[in-house]
Amino acid sequence: xxxxxxxxxxxxxxxxxxxxxxxxxxxxxxxxxxxxxxxxxxxxxxxxxxxxxxxxxxxxxxxxxxxxxxxxxxxxxxxxxxxxxxxxxxxxxxxxxxxxxxxxxxxxxxxxxxxxxxxxxxxxxxxxxxxxxxxxxxxxxxxxxxxxxxxxxxxxxxxxxxxxxxxxxxxxxxxxxxxxxxxxxxxxxxxxxxxxxxxxxxxxxxxxxxxxxxxxxxxxxxxxxxxxxxxxxxxxxxxxxxxxxxxxxxxxxxxxxxxxxxxxxxxxxxxxxxxxxxxxxxxxxxxxxxxxxxxxxxxxxxxxxxxxxxxxxxxxxxxxxxxxxxxxxxxxxxxxxxxxxxxxxxxxxxxxxxxxxxxxxxxxxxxxxxxxxxxxxxxxxxxxxxxxxxxxxxxxxxxxxxxxxxxxxxxxxxxxxxxxxxxxxxxxxxxxxxxxxxxxxxxxxxxxxxxxxxxxxxxxxxxxxxx
Amino acid sequence: xxxxxxxxxxxxxxxxxxxxxxxxxxxxxxxxxxxxxxxxxxxxxxxxxxxxxxxxxxxxxxxxxxxxxxxxxxxxxxxxxxxxxxxxxxxxxxxxxxxxxxxxxxxxxxxxxxxxxxxxxxxxxxxxxxxxxxxxxxxxxxxxxxxxxxxxxxxxxxxxxxxxxxxxxxxxxxxxxxxxxxxxxxxxxxxxxxxxxxxxxxxxxxxxxxxxxxxxxxxxxxxxxxxxxxxxxxxxxxxxxxxxxxxxxxxxxxxxxxxxxxxxxxxxxxxxxxxxxxxxxxxxxxxxxxxxxxxxxxxxxxxxxxxxxxxxxxxxxxxxxxxxxxxxxxxxxxxxxxxxxxxxxxxxxxxxxxxxxxxxxxxxxxxxxxxxxxxxx
Numbered sequence: 001x002x003x004x005x006x007x008x009x010x011x012x013x014x015x016x017x018x019x020x021x022x023x024x025x026x027x028x029x030x031x032x033x034x035x036x037x038x039x040x041x042x043x044x045x046x047x048x049x050x051x052x053x054x055x056x057x058x059x060x061x062x063x064x065x066x067x068x069x070x071x072x073x074x075x076x077x078x079x080x081x082x083x084x085x086x087x088x089x090x091x092x093x094x095x096x097x098x099x100x101x102x103x104x105x106x107x108x109x110x111x112x113x114x115x116x117x118x119x120x121x122x123x124x125x126x127x128x129x130x131x132x133x134x135x136x137x138x139x140x141x142x143x144x145x146x147x148x149x150x151x152x153x154x155x156x157x158x159x160x161x162x163x164x165x166x167x168x169x170x171x172x173x174x175x176x177x178x179x180x181x182x183x184x185x186x187x188x189x190x191x192x193x194x195x196x197x198x199x200x201x202x203x204x205x206x207x208x209x210x211x212x213x214x215x216x217x218x219x220x221x222x223x224x225x226x227x228x229x230x231x232x233x234x235x236x237x238x239x240x241x242x243x244x245x246x247x248x249x250x251x252x253x254x255x256x257x258x259x260x261x262x263x264x265x266x267x268x269x270x271x272x273x274x275x276x277x278x279x280x281x282x283x284x285x286x287x288x289x290x291x292x293x294x295x296x297x298x299x300x301x302x303x304x305x306x307x308x309x310x311x312x313x314x315x316x317x318x319x320x321x322x323x324x325x326x327x328x329x330x331x332x333x334x335x336x337x338x339x340x341x342x343x344x345x346x347x348x349x350x351x352x353x354x355x356x357x358x359x360x361x362x363x364x365x366x367x368x369x370x371x372x373x374x375x376x377x378x379x380x381x382x383x384x385x386x387x388x389x390x391x392x393x394x395x396x397x398x399x400x401x402x403x404x405x406x407x408x409x410x411x412x413x414x415x416x417x418x419x420x421x422x423x424x425x426x427x428x429x430x431x432x433x434x435x436x437x438x439x440x441x442x443x444x445x446x447x448x449x450x451x452x453x454x455x456x457x458x459x460x461x462x463x464x465x466x467x
Numbered sequence: 468x469x470x471x472x473x474x475x476x477x478x479x480x481x482x483x484x485x486x487x488x489x490x491x492x493x494x495x496x497x498x499x500x501x502x503x504x505x506x507x508x509x510x511x512x513x514x515x516x517x518x519x520x521x522x523x524x525x526x527x528x529x530x531x532x533x534x535x536x537x538x539x540x541x542x543x544x545x546x547x548x549x550x551x552x553x554x555x556x557x558x559x560x561x562x563x564x565x566x567x568x569x570x571x572x573x574x575x576x577x578x579x580x581x582x583x584x585x586x587x588x589x590x591x592x593x594x595x596x597x598x599x600x601x602x603x604x605x606x607x608x609x610x611x612x613x614x615x616x617x618x619x620x621x622x623x624x625x626x627x628x629x630x631x632x633x634x635x636x637x638x639x640x641x642x643x644x645x646x647x648x649x650x651x652x653x654x655x656x657x658x659x660x661x662x663x664x665x666x667x668x669x670x671x672x673x674x675x676x677x678x679x680x681x682x683x684x685x686x687x688x689x690x691x692x693x694x695x696x697x698x699x700x701x702x703x704x705x706x707x708x709x710x711x712x713x714x715x716x717x718x719x720x721x722x723x724x725x726x727x728x729x730x731x732x733x734x735x736x737x738x739x740x741x742x743x744x745x746x747x748x749x750x751x752x753x754x755x756x757x758x759x760x761x762x763x764x765x766x767x768x769x770x771x772x773x774x775x776x777x778x779x780x781x782x783x784x785x786x787x788x789x790x791x792x793x794x795x796x797x798x799x800x801x802x803x804x805x806x807x808x809x810x811x812x813x814x815x816x817x818x819x820x821x822x823x824x825x826x827x828x829x830x831x832x833x834x835x836x837x838x839x840x841x842x843x844x
Contacts, residue, residue, distance in 0.1 A: 102555035255651075308651065341597040341614075350601070351559070351569040359651050364589065364665065365599045365612030367658050368621060375634070376624040421644035429637050457637050460621070462645050462655045 004033045007415045011304045014416075014467045015252050016040045016295060017084030019317035022412045023388065037295040041122065041288050043083035051077075057328040067107045071336035071346040074114065078316045079325050089121035089287070090114050091312060092251050094346075097132055097164055098354035099141045101347045108191075108201035109137040110347045125235045125244065125285030129165070133227050134204035136188035142352070145187040147180060149212040154180040159352055160234070169263050170239035171219060178216040183227040185211030235285050238277065245276035245290070252294055254306035255358030272299040305417055307467045308358050311342035314370055317467075318459060321413060322377040323384030341369045362465070374459035381448040388412075390438075390451050397439045402430035409454050418463045426457055473750040475823050478694055478707045478738075479575070480687070481600065482731070482757035484715030485554065487770055488777035489760065489806070490724055491527065492541055492793075496520040499796035503764045507720045517541075521793060526725035529736035530779075537787035538739075540780040540841045542815055544794040546808025550759055550774035554715070557758040562602040564813055564832045574816060575706055576605025577831045578824060582705055589665035593697055594708040595690040603708060609658070611665045616693040617673055620666030621659075639663055672700035680741040687711040688734035695741045698751065705824070714757060720769035731755075735781060752782040752823055752842070756812070762804055763796060775806035778815060784823075786843045811836050818842070 009028050013020035017040060020028070028036055039045065054076060055061055060069035078087045094117060101110045113135050120131050132138055133156075139145050142156035157180030161171050185207040191200040216225045219233055234240055243262075249272055250256040257265045267273045275297065276290055283289040294300055309317070315338050319325050325335065339346060343366050349355055378386060389412045393400065400408070406426045410418060430436070430450070438447050458464060490507065494500045495514040514522035515531040521543075523531040533539050547566050551557040563570040575592060583591040586609050594603055594612040603610045613619045621638060625631035638659070645656035676696040682688040690709040697704055711731055716723050735753065742748035760776030775794045791810035794800075800807065814836035820828040822842035829835055 100555060103553050308655075337597075343598065348555075350555075350571075353569060356571060359654055360606075362655060362658055363599060363604065364609055364658055364662050365594070365597070367655070368612070368662050369597065371621050371638075371659075372623055375622060379624050419645065419648070422641045425637065425641040425644075429640070453634075456634065457641070460634075460638055461641055462652055462659070465655055466651075 004029050004031065004036065006411075007304070007417075008033065008301060009036065010414050010416060011301070012036060012040075012295060013084075014313070014317065015300075015307075016291075017088060018078050018313060019320050021321060021323075021385070021388070022392070034296060037292060040085045040295075041292055043086040043122075046082040049077055049081040049083065049086075054328045058332055060333070065107060067101045067110060067347055068333060068336050070107060070111050071339070072332045074346055075312065075316060075319075075335040075339065076325060076328065076332060078312070079319050085122070086118045090117035092247075093117040093121050093128070094349075095251060095354050095357075096247055097138065098349035098352055099135075099137050099347070100349055101137075103141055106137070106140070106191075109135075109140070109188075112201050113137040114347070122288045122291070124283075124287060125240070125280070126231060128287070129160075129231045129235065130228065132164070133160075133183065133186060133231065136202045136204065139186065139188050139204070144183055147184050147186070149184045149210050152177065152180040152184060152212070156180070156183060160230075163259065163353060165234045165243060166237055166239040167243045167259070167262055170237070175218055178218040178225070179230050181212045181214065181216055182218070182225045182230045185209070186227055238281065241277040241280040241285075242273060244280060245273045248276055248290065248294060249273060250357065252291070253300055254303045255308060258356050258360070259353060269299055272297065305463065305466045308361050308465055309467045310355070310357065310361060311339040311344035311366070311370070312346070313467060314342070314465070315339050315373065318374045318377050321385050321459075323388070324377060326384075338369070338373050342366045342373070367465075370465065371460045374464065375456045378452050378455045378459065381445065381452040383452070386448060386452045386455060389455065390448050393436075393438045393447065393451065398437075400436040400438050402427050402435070405430055405436045405450075406454065409451065409458060413455065413458055416463060416466075418458075418461065422461050422463060426454065429457065430454060473747075474703075474705060475825070476698060476705050476707070476751050477819065477824060478691075478698075478709070478751060478753045479602070480691075480731075480735070480753060480755045481558075481602075481708070481710045482714050482727075482755065483554075483558075483710055483712040484757075485557075485759045485761055485772055486714045486727075486757035486776065487716060487720065487724055487761040488543075488757075488775070489763065490720070490770075491524055491728060492517075492521050492543065492777055493524060494521050494793055494796060497796050499763075499798070503796065505765065506767055507724070507765045507769065517789065521789070524725070524728050526728040527732040530728075530732040533736060533739065533781060534787060538781055538783065538785055539787050540785050540790055540839075541788070542778045542780070542790045542810060542839065542841075544775045544791050544806060544809030545756075545778045545812050545815060546759065546775040546806075547811055547813070548808075550802075550805070550808065552759065552772040552774070554758055554772070559601060561756065561758055561812060562600060564816065571601070572605040573600070573602035574831050575602045575708070576608045576610065578706065578820065578826055579603070579608050579610060580605055581826045581831070582824070588703045589661040590668055590697075590702045590704045592706040592708070593669075593694075593704050595693050596708075596710055600708060600710070603706075607654075609661050609665075611662075611669075613669065613693065613697075616669065616696060619669055621662055635663065668702050669697065669700075672696045672702070675700050678741050678744060680737055680744060682737045682741075683730065683733040685730035685734060687730055688737055691734050691738040692741070695738055698742070699745050699747055716761070716769040717766070717771060718768045720765070723769075739781065748783045750784075752780060752784060752819070754815075754819065755779040755781070760806055763801060763806060764804060773805040774802055775808035778812070780819075780841055784843050786841055790839050790841065810839075814838055815841075 143153045144156040147153040158176045188202045189205045191202045279290045279293045493509045495511045513525045516522040560566045562573045579592045589609045592610045597614040622631045622634040642656045642659040682692045694707045756778045761770035761773040794806035813832040816832045817828040818838040820826045
């Protein structure tokens with residue numbers, strides 16, 4: 001039976017999913033690495049996320065006017081879904097096609113957009129861009145509903161090229177004008193009147209009479225293009241393949257500089273970007289095929305610890321380890337608050353450019369929140385996560401040396417690499433209280449209390465901020 | 468240098484949601500006001516008059532008292548060209564001074580960089596509340612955000628003081644050796660150590676504080692009490708930031724807005740009284756701003772997003788009075804039903820930077836803008 005290295009599985013699960021518990025890694029380590037990747041990339045093979053129970057206990061979801069319950073819903077779903085890649089890929093596209101409810105002020109359409117990313121996120125670029133161009137939240141966010149024949153609004157046309165597909169320097173102002181004209185008449189239906197019906201989602205609508213049928217020249221080609229033609233041209237551009245490849249690298253592999261710098265700062269691993277871009281071209285923009293290449297690559301396997309966890313990754317990963325929020329208990333909205341105060345309010349990115357990632361997630365305020373959140377998740381030694389650790393420790397029984405106690409805990413929490421300095425600090429602290437008795441000698445749950453305290457120290461470490 | 472040798476300090480109060488300026492400083496002398504505000508107009512006989520044209524909403528009486536003492540400057544019609552009606556976008560523009568492109572560095576973050584280039588004090592700027600407003604964020608600029616001054620800092624979840632101290636001690640033990648270990652790790656380590664240092668300094672604030680002022684019971688008053696405690700502790704803090712939410716009065720403005728103004732004006736008056744009691748008001752200047760004003764015509768229940776609005780400066784060193792022009796309410800001079808701004812907010816920032824904080828303004832606000840003589844020599 002092929003056995004895969006636990007550290008590598010943990011790495012794959014942090015990146016392609018939201019982390020895994022020690023017992024999940026135990027189960028997965030019997031499989032071949034490539035098969036694990038394949039399983040993650042086919043979320044449809046796993047059962048769908050069941051939301052019946054959540055909806056029954058979390059009545060706030062019936063309030064269509066606020067997106068906060070839906071932020072919590074999404075995080076809860078990331079924690080509990082049997083299809084983590086479905087959520088991870090939705091988050092990936094949400095990072096790039098950053099749409100904020102701050103402008104739409106219309107919860108159902110923002111929610112619907114995330115659902116679209118879940119449904120189409122692993123398909124191909126053509127489908128993804130086409131769905132995006134028809135998405136009511138996006139149509140409103142970038143004013144394409146104000147893009148009329150004879151009176152073009154260029155907001156969507158510009159961002160489609162600049163931030164969503166090719167990046168600056170690969171098209172002209174003229175191309176933006178032409179693309180914008182091609183999308184005239186792409187709008188959405190007005191939902192039922194707010195008063196008295198409340199908020200309902202709207203749908204894509206094509207208004208033929210508002211569409212500019214004139215001749216257009218876009219990226220060197222001419223025709224009476226409409227939006228679909230523009231997308232066909234975009235998905236064939238090498239610039240698009242490189243742009244999306246670099247996004248994949250930044251999101252799944254290692255932190256890159258922020259998007260506006262991409263025209264100036266070359267990628268840290270040009271070979272990786274070349275390989276991903278080539279796969280996108282060869283496969284006709286197939287996202288699943290490209291991610292298969294990515295996760296199986298040596299550059300991915302070597303990238304352990306090369307990313308700062310996003311707030312969502314930190315919160316979901318920690319909750320999974322702690323074993324909390326496995327059921328819609330009261331206080332679910334703490335999840336939405338937690339990621340918001342760490343700088344990643346879901347469905348509310350700061351700008352159309354999306355969140356700045358990597359090191360820029362961290363400032364004194366956000367690091368304070370990150371550390372306190374993670375520590376508080378383990379404040380109760382009865383937490384299922386701590387109990388699981390203690391059980392595994394008790395299995396071996398007897399006295400456990402401080403070194404071994406720390407290593408077992410690190411193994412259980414990850415495994416993830418930790419510096420010699422950090423490890424020394426932890427061991428010294430444990431040593432102050434002597435060996436740990438993981439057997440009948442254990443009086444009054446000392447092992448639980450010490451285990452919880454050690455876990456709290458580890459999740460407050462610098463290394464824990466990294467993925 | 469301001470009075471009693473203390474460095475000038477700026478307190479920013481951000482009103483979230485778009486405060487209705489027309490119902491705060493009411494143009495009661497203009498018939499168009501009552502034509503447009505049929506549901507929520509403030510009756511003429513209740514307005515606290517400033518002159519024959521405008522007056523202050525009666526629910527903001529404490530603010531009017533400060534105004535009458537010459538301590539309040541009202542900047543009428545403040546805004547910027549092509550005002551965005553989106554909350555987030557407009558707030559962003561106020562935060563970054565970038566109306567055309569989306570920027571990530573905030574004006575106050577740049578001020579902190581100018582005041583403390585060596586990052587010697589993690590408390591040069593303190594924001595009250597969780598998360599950092601973009602106004603205060605700038606690359607590598609340490610800014611402290613405090614949700615609750617009494618429990619601020621790392622490991623705040625530990626209820627037993629001894630355990631918390633133990634956890635903090637271990638935290639420092641594992642963060643300190645990481646300084647200098649690669650760009651990202653070094654940055655994380657320094658940030659972590661700064662939080663500990665900042666919290667250590669801030670701990671003194673509640674201990675040192677005593678006051679006879681009982682603050683009003685509202686969230687802004689609570690935040691401003693924290694601002695006062697930090698200011699009075701003399702920790703070298705130059706910029707303090709507090710927020711007050713709920714100003715997005717599309718509906719039910721008649722009961723909601725007066726309550727907001729009551730809370731706002733009481734909180735500010737209490738804060739001011741507290742500073743006076745401690746003889747610490749001379750080096751503090753308060754700026755109150757919001758992302759936009761609201762539509763001239765009410766919608767039968769409230770008001771929708773508008774453009775030109777108003778800002779306030781409060782303090783001993785403020786040259787009190789009305790500044791700029793109240794925008795015209797003539798239907799013909801409106802901008803899509805909204806007040807046209809008569810003064811650019813970047814001019815007000817410039818005035819504060821040059822006249823109060825003594826920081827060169829153009830690189831921070833992105834150009835040269837007309838100043839107002841709001842600070843008394």
